[in-house]
Amino acid sequence: xxxxxxxxxxxxxxxxxxxxxxxxxxxxxxxxxxxxxxxxxxxxxxxxxxxxxxxxxxxxxxxxxxxxxxxxxxxxxxxxxxxxxxxxxxxxxxxxxxxxxxxxxxxxxxxxxxxxxxxxxxxxxxxxxxxxxxxxxxxxxxxxxxxxxxxxxxxxxxxxxxxxxxxxxxxxxxxxxxxxxxxxxxxxxxxxxxxxxxxxxxxxxxxxxxxxxxxxxxxxxxxxxxxxxxxxxxxxxxxxxxxxxxxxxxxxxxxxxxxxxxxxxxxxxxxxxxxxxxxxxxxxxxxxxxxxxxxxxxxxxxxxxxxxxxxxxxxxxxxxxxxxxxxxxxxxxxxxxxxxxxxxxxxxxxxxxxxxxxxxxxxxxxxxxxxxxxxxxxxxxxxxxxxxxxxxxxxxxxxxxxxxxxxxxxxxxxxxxxxxxxxxxxxxxxxxxxxxxxxxxxxxxxxxxxxxxxxxxxxxxxxxxxxxxxxxxxxxxxxxxxxxxxxxxxxxxxxxxxxxxxxxxxxxxxxxxxxxxxxxxxxxxxxxxxxxxxxxxxxxxxxxxxxxxxxxxxxxxxxxxxxxxxxxxxxxxxxxxxxxxxxxxxxxxxxxxxxxxxxxxxxxxxxxxxxxxxxxxxxx
Amino acid sequence: xxxxxxxxxxxxxxxxxxxxxxxxxxxxxxxxxxxxxxxxxxxxxxxxxxxxxxxxxxxxxxxxxxxxxxxxxxxxxxxxxxxxxxxxxxxxxxxxxxxxxxxxxxx
Ligand SMILES: Nc1ncnc2c1ncn2[C@@H]1O[C@H](COP(=O)(O)OP(=O)(O)O)[C@@H](O)[C@H]1O
Ligand SMILES: [Mg+2]
Numbered sequence: 001x002x003x004x005x006x007x008x009x010x011x012x013x014x015x016x017x018x019x020x021x022x023x024x025x026x027x028x029x030x031x032x033x034x035x036x037x038x039x040x041x042x043x044x045x046x047x048x049x050x051x052x053x054x055x056x057x058x059x060x061x062x063x064x065x066x067x068x069x070x071x072x073x074x075x076x077x078x079x080x081x082x083x084x085x086x087x088x089x090x091x092x093x094x095x096x097x098x099x100x101x102x103x104x105x106x107x108x109x110x111x112x113x114x115x116x117x118x119x120x121x122x123x124x125x126x127x128x129x130x131x132x133x134x135x136x137x138x139x140x141x142x143x144x145x146x147x148x149x150x151x152x153x154x155x156x157x158x159x160x161x162x163x164x165x166x167x168x169x170x171x172x173x174x175x176x177x178x179x180x181x182x183x184x185x186x187x188x189x190x191x192x193x194x195x196x197x198x199x200x201x202x203x204x205x206x207x208x209x210x211x212x213x214x215x216x217x218x219x220x221x222x223x224x225x226x227x228x229x230x231x232x233x234x235x236x237x238x239x240x241x242x243x244x245x246x247x248x249x250x251x252x253x254x255x256x257x258x259x260x261x262x263x264x265x266x267x268x269x270x271x272x273x274x275x276x277x278x279x280x281x282x283x284x285x286x287x288x289x290x291x292x293x294x295x296x297x298x299x300x301x302x303x304x305x306x307x308x309x310x311x312x313x314x315x316x317x318x319x320x321x322x323x324x325x326x327x328x329x330x331x332x333x334x335x336x337x338x339x340x341x342x343x344x345x346x347x348x349x350x351x352x353x354x355x356x357x358x359x360x361x362x363x364x365x366x367x368x369x370x371x372x373x374x375x376x377x378x379x380x381x382x383x384x385x386x387x388x389x390x391x392x393x394x395x396x397x398x399x400x401x402x403x404x405x406x407x408x409x410x411x412x413x414x415x416x417x418x419x420x421x422x423x424x425x426x427x428x429x430x431x432x433x434x435x436x437x438x439x440x441x442x443x444x445x446x447x448x449x450x451x452x453x454x455x456x457x458x459x460x461x462x463x464x465x466x467x468x469x470x471x472x473x474x475x476x477x478x479x480x481x482x483x484x485x486x487x488x489x490x491x492x493x494x495x496x497x498x499x500x501x502x503x504x505x506x507x508x509x510x511x512x513x514x515x516x517x518x519x520x521x522x523x524x525x526x527x528x529x530x531x532x533x534x535x536x537x538x539x540x541x542x543x544x545x546x547x548x549x550x551x552x553x554x555x556x557x558x559x560x561x562x563x564x565x566x567x568x569x570x571x572x573x574x575x576x577x578x579x580x581x582x583x584x585x586x587x588x589x590x591x592x593x594x595x596x597x598x599x600x601x602x603x604x605x606x607x608x609x610x611x612x613x614x615x616x617x618x619x620x
Numbered sequence: 621x622x623x624x625x626x627x628x629x630x631x632x633x634x635x636x637x638x639x640x641x642x643x644x645x646x647x648x649x650x651x652x653x654x655x656x657x658x659x660x661x662x663x664x665x666x667x668x669x670x671x672x673x674x675x676x677x678x679x680x681x682x683x684x685x686x687x688x689x690x691x692x693x694x695x696x697x698x699x700x701x702x703x704x705x706x707x708x709x710x711x712x713x714x715x716x717x718x719x720x721x722x723x724x725x726x727x
């Protein structure tokens with residue numbers, strides 16, 4: 001029987017039409033599922049009251065064991081017990097070989113490029129292993145909510161690429177879950193704190209889990225989060241704190257460090273327990289076999305200091321990558337069990353000069369935010385204000401690039417709201433302005449796309465071609481309103497425009513534009529390749545001529561100079577025609593004959609630049 | 621005419637109101653729909669209407685409109701756990717048939 005939950009005023013669902021949706025944090029170390037009930041988003045516990053499900057799967061000949069008991073078997077049955085499978089998601093067999101030393105599994109190459117793990121239950125792909133974790137969470141959710149789920153929001157790290165995201169979706173499908181949306185973990189954490197309700201601002205999400213560290217810098221504009229930068233360390237987490245304590249025990253107790261697996265495991269458990277205890281007390285008595293010792297929090301802080309410092313370094317780098325200063329970050333959200341460690345909180349507070357947000361349990365915050373999104377996406381909120389439209393962009397949105405080509409920034413069918421940023425650079429030395437031409441359509445040449453708007457970014461500081469970094473951000477809000485902004489990262493000069501992309505485009509037009517893009521796909525590709533080759537050639541000619549003018553006299557003798565001039569001339573001739581292959585060939589030739597010249601120029605400029613700086617600056 | 625609420629239900633309502641950050645109490649009601657004719661309504665209340673009746677149990681306000689009160693007189697709101705599933709349940713003496721789903725009934 002369905003039990004009732006409290007609804008918002010005027011929004012009681014019709015009987016049998018409650019749309020049950022959950023948020024799932026599918027973590028490297030731990031996973032959990034959360035749902036919104038009577039207006040509160042909270043994780044759903046299992047029969048024993050545990051909300052955290054360790055992301056460990058043990059295969060037996062006839063059954064699958066998931067969670068704590070599987071994790072406990074990792075040391076005794078390592079080949080059939082898969083932990084940290086998230087690290088393998090969407091990876092090819094070659095990527096995995098590279099991780100091979102750290103992983104005990106027997107990998108076998110499948111027909112596709114996916115790696116399979118050989119277990120007593122046969123070959124298992126990472127997707128299947130993840131699906132087994134998701135199935136447990138799905139069953140828990142259905143039992144708790146008393147009905148079938150319409151879908152789930154599953155979180156993924158912000159840096160996950162398409163293959164990793166697709167693998168996550170496949171795992172969900174295999175587990176019988178409909179994915180309402182994949183949500184970036186840092187965005188979910190920000191949503192849990194209600195930061196999406198703020199008008200705008202930059203927030204940092206510091207996520208220190210069991211085995212990975214992620215820092216994400218998000219910019220919020222009109223309720224949409226844009227990932228400005230991500231960074232971190234895929235081999236830094238609470239497990240490393242455990243190892244540091246374990247080595248300390250080995251030294252203090254005078255143990256030999258080649259322990260057998262079971263001794264190793266019990267040592268790690270002791271270490272982990274000591275670490276977690278030090279979060280709440282100033283010192284803890286550590287007992288290992290016959291040995292006993294006292295570990296103080298300050299001694300522990302000293303042990304982990306190098307790791308904490310590494311995480312801070314990654315934070316600084318990520319902030320720098322965004323072209324902003326640390327004090328421009330308006331909120332810092334702590335995520336991951338290891339951010340409970342007091343020293344970590346203190347160090348992060350010092351770095352950003354503000355107290356990080358820690359009120360929501362850091363292990364749960366991602367799932368809690370995902371559940372809030374899931375509830376909205378499932379259509380359970382009807383008052384316009386908070387409604388996030390799940391809509392898609394009918395045609396790709398992009399920019400004109402050199403040679404009259406359309407560079408897609410947001411592909412069609414992307415759900416909105418969405419924000420995407422892409423970096424462009426200058427084409428000429430000393431270029432001080434850039435025209436931003438916003439386009440819509442699927443074709444490769446701009447003449448076949450629809451022009452939406454143009455604006456200029458001016459005041460770009462003088463730099464050599466290719467050195468300026470111009471971040472162009474496309475943002476489509478829940479109402480389908482597009483705004484485009486361009487910012488030169490070194491100087492911060494900025495310019496932007498708003499357009500309504502679908503305005504005036506009927507469904508018929510959209511259909512025709514799509515049909516054209518399929519019909520002309522072949523022609524377009526040839527045209528694109530030719531344009532690209534012409535652009536490359538032109539760029540090289542301009543670079544060579546600029547260099548000749550600057551340093552030709554000084555660095556080249558007459559014969560060298562003549563060879564270069566001849567090749568330039570020949571390339572110019574070819575560019576008038578449409579033989580892409582010949583242009584490409586000649587571009588390569590020209591580049592070859594100017595290689596030595598370029599190297600000489602580089603040497604001389606590096607010498608000039610270095611003479612004025614000290615060694616520290618060079619290392620930076 | 622009266623409506624009541626168990627302590628478990630009151631505690632849960634209080635917690636939900638706190639989590640939501642605003643609200644005066646909870647609305648119980650019925651509306652016509654569902655597989656057996658009438659469906660229960662359970663909603664947060666920001667501002668009661670002038671014709672509403674307000675009951676108070678364990679420090680929590682229960683608000684009900686006059687039409688619903690006819691169908692719900694004597695009803696007790698309870699909060700129950702059934703295995704992992706938990707939620708509110710209407711113990712309604714007026715209900716003659718339920719479809720077994722807990723969400724709708726007839727009189
Ligand atoms: N009270 C605590 N003090 C210190 N570390 C903790 C505490 N509770 C959990 N942790 C650590 O948090 C890590 C797990 O973090 P979690 O966010 O669940 O990981 P992941 O995101 O990688 O799945 C483990 O290393 C665990 O020991
Ligand atoms: Mg995590």
